[in-house]
Amino acid sequence: xxxxxxxxxxxxxxxxxxxxxxxxxxxxxxxxxxxxxxxxxxxxxxxxxxxxxxxxxxxxxxxxxxxxxxxxxxxxxxxxxxxxxxxxxxxxxxxxxx
Numbered sequence: 001x002x003x004x005x006x007x008x009x010x011x012x013x014x015x016x017x018x019x020x021x022x023x024x025x026x027x028x029x030x031x032x033x034x035x036x037x038x039x040x041x042x043x044x045x046x047x048x049x050x051x052x053x054x055x056x057x058x059x060x061x062x063x064x065x066x067x068x069x070x071x072x073x074x075x076x077x078x079x080x081x082x083x084x085x086x087x088x089x090x091x092x093x094x095x096x097x098x
Contacts, residue, residue: 029094031068036087042077055085064091 040051048066049059056064066074068086077083 029067031064031084031086031090031094033084034087034090036090038085038087040083040085042079042081042083044079046077046079048074048077051083051085056088056091061091064095 038055040046040055048071049062052061052065053059062074065071065083065085069083071077
């Protein structure tokens with residue numbers, strides 16, 4: 001799977017100090033329920049980036065899990081909460097369509 005980042009369509013700009021910056025992200029993507037989705041019950045010390053690595057093979061996909069589960073603070077995962085992990089094939093198709 002290619003690198004998926006919500007910033008891949010970001011517009012590049014330069015500020016007055018000639019430092020490179022970025023603005024803009026992918027629009028909100030809704031991940032519909034699929035039979036191929038997996039579920040993970042949050043254990044103590046689970047981190048969303050490590051879950052992304054476990055299920056997608058890349059920790060930078062953490063935002064997919066966050067958006068699919070309406071997680072507003074990805075630094076805090078409630079122990080015992082059941083997270084839906086959208087299937088790789090669904091994620092790839094939806095993100096590439098944007």
